Structures are given as structure tokens and as C-alpha cells.
Amino acid sequence: DAGVIQSPRHEVTEMGQEVTLRCKPISGHDYLFWYRQTMMRGLELLIYFNNNVPIDDSGMPEDRFSAKMPNASFSTLKIQPSEPRDSAVYFCASRRFNEKLFFGSGTQLSVL
């Protein structure tokens, strides 16, 4: 299996622009998670899906952030408009119920 695949690996954008991060979970995994890593806060859970349905989005910082999972093999995290404080590494992770979590390699986002 190719593992969790995220794209792009790096994204540099200007403040105010829309940013879309993409994730392909491991086939057969029915849980998908979006995490954000910063020096100040470590790894924070933003949102997670079960069977493509958002279950808990309480970690989403504000309305500028949105996430979708249109099917079992694809999810997006969108930031519109982006701000410099959104600069971080964004990880997607997936798993089956009660099994260990597998992470993608992350997207390094820089908002100038």
C-alpha cells in the first residue's frame, strides 16, 4: 500500500489567497483525520471523518477553514482567505476503527 498521500508537499502563498490541501487515505480505512503542527501548539486535531461524514470539527480554528470528504478516497482542507498565522505543517491521517493511525508526510504551508 502507498500509505496516506498528501499534496502538495510544500505550498507558499500570499495572505488573502485560497489554499487547498489534498489527501488520499489508505484504502479500506474508514476514519480520516486532519492535524496541524506548530511549534507553539504541537499537533492539533482539526477535524475528523468517519465513512466520509464529518464527526468532530471543534478543532477547526475559524470559519476560514473548511474540510470535505466527497468519497472514501479523497479529502480536502481549504483555507480562504489564508493568513500568515496559518503557516504550519498540515497532516492527514487515516485508520480503521480501533487500529493505529497512519500519517501522511504532511504539507508545509507558508503564508507570506
Added chain:
Amino acid sequence: DQQVKQNSPSLSVQEGRISILNCDYTNSMFDYFLWYKKYPAEGPTFLISISSIKDKNEDGRFTVFLNKSAKHLSLHIVPSQPGDSAVYFCAATVGGGADGLTFGKGTHLIIQP
């Protein structure tokens, strides 16, 4: 409010010695604990876990100890090897992990030759 705390941002240990990474938690509902290891430019990878019904779990050079009364767990690596240099994240969850993991901020372990 951080429910999982790793109070040491970094730790330096000589090769061959024991590395001890610590983690404290505040949520008494947590019943499953994990350690993840992260190399630069890669995602975290699962290392070892422990259920709250146990106080120790061992896997090769890695041992995790859980002290429920103190709400404290630790990861012991012995002997430490250069490849162990990485960031280690402590994580916790409720109910075996039906929802997301709550992570600490991580400890950067540096193994010196």
C-alpha cells in the same frame, strides 16, 4: 488547555545510554496511550502503545510505563542508538481510539555519539 503535556522540548543522550521521555496528562477519561516518532519532513509513525489496564508494555528496546494515579507515562529507550534521534510525541485517547488522538507538543531526542 493542554490535556497531554510533554514538558521537555528537547533531550540529549549519549549513544548506548538510556533515554527517558516523559508525558503527563490531565484528562482522567483517557484510557489508551501511544507514542509516535517523527523524523524531519516525514509524518509521525506509531512506536508503542499501552492500555490503562496495564502499567508496562515492552517492545524490543522500547518500554512504556504508565502510572495512572500520577497521570504520568514515560518511554524508555535502551540502549539509545543514533537512529533514535527524532521528535517523540505522546498521545492519548478515550475508548480505545474511536475519535482522534490528543497529542503533546513533542520532545526532540538527540542521541550523541
